[in-house]
Amino acid sequence: MLDRLWRGWRSARDDAALRRRAIPDDLWKRTLVRYPFLQRRNPAAATELRRLTSLFLDRKEFDCTGGLKLTDALAVSIAAQAALPVLRLGLERYDGFVGLVVHPEAVVARRSEADDDGVVHEYDEPLAGEAMDGGPVMLVWPDVRRAGQSAPQGYNVVIHEFAHVLDMADGLADGVPLLPPGIARDDWCTTLDREYEAFVARVEREEDTALDPYGASAVEEFFAVASESFFVDPLRMRAEHAALYALFTRFYGQDPVSDLPEKVLLKPS
Numbered sequence: 032m033l034d035r036l037w038r039g040w041r042s043a044r045d046d047a048a049l050r051r052r053a054i055p056d057d058l059w060k061r062t063l064v065r066y067p068f069l070q071r072r073n074p075a076a077a078t079e080l081r082r083l084t085s086l087f088l089d090r091k092e093f094d095c096t097g098g099l100k101l102t103d104a105l106a107v108s109i110a111a112q113a114a115l116p117v118l119r120l121g122l123e124r125y126d127g128f129v130g131l132v133v134h135p136e137a138v139v140a141r142r143s144e145a146d147d148d149g150v151v152h153e154y155d156e157p158l159a160g161e162a163m164d165g166g167p168v169m170l171v172w173p174d175v176r177r178a179g180q181s182a183p184q185g186y187n188v189v190i191h192e193f194a195h196v197l198d199m200a201d202g203l204a205d206g207v208p209l210l211p212p213g214i215a216r217d218d219w220c221t222t223l224d225r226e227y228e229a230f231v232a233r234v235e236r237e238e239d240t241a242l243d244p245y246g247a248s249a250v251e252e253f254f255a256v257a258s259e260s261f262f263v264d265p266l267r268m269r270a271e272h273a274a275l276y277a278l279f280t281r282f283y284g285q286d287p288v289s290d291l292p293e294k295v296l297l298k299p300s
């Protein structure tokens with residue numbers, strides 16, 4: 032009984048949010064043209080992506096800095112790309128944070144790192160995005176906006192940062208998100224570690240890879256980078272990482288190679 036009441040309340044709440052945050056047809060169409068990897072072959076999946084995008088807009092708070100203007104197009108671009116990974120997992124996966132901060136240009140972070148001899152080195156790292164446990168998700172708008180053009184390189188900053196959000200939901204950034212009952216932690220770690228180590232070796236040999244070589248920096252970065260490629264360049268990702276691709280279809284509950292319209296998949300890169 033309580034469960035039914037709760038479900039009823041939740042769907043009434045979502046209906047109100049969907050009315051408040053309805054995305055105009057022309058804006059939605061433009062978003063799908065600008066970011067073709069958002070297009071779905073399955074009409075139900077296409078409808079669900081638009082619904083989750085509206086709910087995302089309703090539940091999250093956008094903050095633009097440095098004179099960048101918060102427009103509907105900007106917010107919908109980010110919300111739609113963020114909704115894609117949780118199309119089947121559900122938007123509740125993002126309940127751990129509310130704020131997004133969008134910058135007009137790359138943010139330079141001052142880093143320090145101790146080497147093997149204990150000597151601390153300081154350096155600047157330009158960032159296109161950053162996700163912190165419970166904190167705001169930071170994104171750099173020009174990188175987000177270029178996501179259509181950079182998809183053939185498997186690059187997508189929004190999906191990268193939201194993969195980190197999924198990973199950190201259990202408090203640890205370790206490449207292991209909260210797994211559905213059908214996936215044993217051991218199976219996840221065995222496949223991820225094996226693919227990660229093989230990838231690191233390929234990057235060290237300076238081979239051309241479908242995934243961004245940045246993924247060789249740590250296993251949690253490998254999970255984020257592989258997730259980007261899984262959604263925006265799935266044919267190449269599957270060709271080079273078949274076992275990981277198969278594992279991701281079970282985790283994300285999506286198979287982008289069969290979900291994406293053929294004209295999007297076959298687009299020359």
Ligand SMILES: [Zn+2]
Nearest residue numbers: 191195252255
């Ligand atoms: Zn990262």
